[in-house]
Amino acid sequence: MPILEVNNIKKKFENTEILKGISFSMEEGQTISIIGSSGSGKTTLLRCLNLLERADEGIITVRGEKIFDAADELDSPEILREKRLHFGMVFQQFNLFPQYTALGNVTLAPGLLNDGRSMAEIEKMGKELLDQMGLSDRMNNYPHQLSGGQQQRVAIARALAMKPDILCFDEPTSALDPELTGEVLRVIRELANKHMTMIIVTHEMAFARDVADEVIFMDEGIILEKGPAKEVITNPKQERTKRFLQRMNS
Ligand SMILES: Nc1ncnc2c1ncn2[C@@H]1O[C@H](COP(=O)(O)OP(=O)(O)OP(=O)(O)O)[C@@H](O)[C@H]1O
Ligand SMILES: [Mg+2]
Numbered sequence: 001m002p003i004l005e006v007n008n009i010k011k012k013f014e015n016t017e018i019l020k021g022i023s024f025s026m027e028e029g030q031t032i033s034i035i036g037s038s039g040s041g042k043t044t045l046l047r048c049l050n051l052l053e054r055a056d057e058g059i060i061t062v063r064g065e066k067i068f069d070a071a072d073e074l075d076s077p078e079i080l081r082e083k084r085l086h087f088g089m090v091f092q093q094f095n096l097f098p099q100y101t102a103l104g105n106v107t108l109a110p111g112l113l114n115d116g117r118s119m120a121e122i123e124k125m126g127k128e129l130l131d132q133m134g135l136s137d138r139m140n141n142y143p144h145q146l147s148g149g150q151q152q153r154v155a156i157a158r159a160l161a162m163k164p165d166i167l168c169f170d171e172p173t174s175a176l177d178p179e180l181t182g183e184v185l186r187v188i189r190e191l192a193n194k195h196m197t198m199i200i201v202t203h204e205m206a207f208a209r210d211v212a213d214e215v216i217f218m219d220e221g222i223i224l225e226k227g228p229a230k231e232v233i234t235n236p237k238q239e240r241t242k243r244f245l246q247r248m249n250s
Contacts, residue, residue, distance in 0.1 A: 001064050002025040003026060003027060003166065004025060004061070004197075005025040006024050006025065007058055007059040009021070009022040009045070009057065009058035009060070010022075010055060010058060011041075011044055011056055017221060019041050019221050020221035020222050022041075022058070022218075022221075024223060029195035029196075031196075031211060031212045031213050031214075033200045033201075033214075033229065034202075034218060035201075035215060035216070035244070036217055040218040040220060040221065041218055041220075045218070048060075050089050051080060052089075054070075068083070086166065087166050087167075088160065088164030088166070088168065090169045090172050092174045093175055094148070094155040096154055099142075102135060102138050102142075102143075102157075103126050103127065105143070106126040106154065107119075109158070122161075125161060126139075126157070129157040130157050133154070134183070134187070148175060152176065153187055156191075167197065168198070168201075172188065173185060173202070174203065185204065185207050185211075188207075189207075189210075192212075200212065203248065205245065205249070209229050209230055209234065211229075212229040213229060214229055214232075215233060217240075225237060
């Protein structure tokens with residue numbers, strides 16, 4: 001059974017159709033990269049999957065459970081919050097809570113979940129996750145005391161702490177100086193090696209080629225091309241994909 005099935009997602013903003021029927025599925029442990037020009041709808045798609053945006057049409061199924069159907073009534077805020085937990089989201093602008101330490105950022109939301117984990121267990125997990133992100137000596141630092149790359153790694157730990165089925169990244173390195181990009185890509189690569197299920201919107205073509213199992217090329221609200229990462233990046237079939245990749249390489 002696929003971990004995620006996306007069926008015919010459509011989304012309009014002010015009468016402009018931004019997503020024109022997006023369908024794909026992915027298996028547990030897979031990494032999919034989404035590439036495409038600015039404005040093609042990549043962020044909107046991630047927001048619809050995370051239920052931060054309500055699609056106008058379509059169905060989203062996680063582990064066989066229908067978590068969204070545009071034909072259904074609106075969910076209550078409580079149900080919506082619960083359904084959102086299937087997804088983790090890492091944004092371009094890390095969005096850490098400035099008044100909490102690195103460890104506080106990671107443990108805050110799990111602490112509010114009441115999922116049977118004690119605060120001591122949650123702290124232990126938080127420390128392990130920060131350690132895994134290479135931040136064992138930074139746990140008690142506040143966001144303003146951390147570099148962009150470190151903040152983004154805290155944001156990744158924070159998303160993982162909620163144990164999402166699928167972790168989504170929206171251009172996780174775009175706000176970073178080039179020398180800090182590598183350390184963030186490295187931890188994402190490690191997660192891929194550990195078979196975390198991930199959807200990564202990225203402009204880093206070499207990274208998409210090397211780390212993702214599959215690449216989706218989005219163009220004007222549709223999936224124009226999808227296939228094994230190496231094939232799509234190094235030998236695309238569609239003219240528009242070729243042109244996009246040429247632009248990215250120049
Ligand atoms: N809340 C909104 N209201 C109106 N239009 C929106 C809204 N969100 C996105 N759009 C429009 O939808 C289109 C797709 O935007 P989206 O952010 O999904 O593109 P993207 O592929 O992520 O682009 P980029 O690579 O620049 O991040 C754009 O034309 C954008 O202006
Ligand atoms: Mg975007």
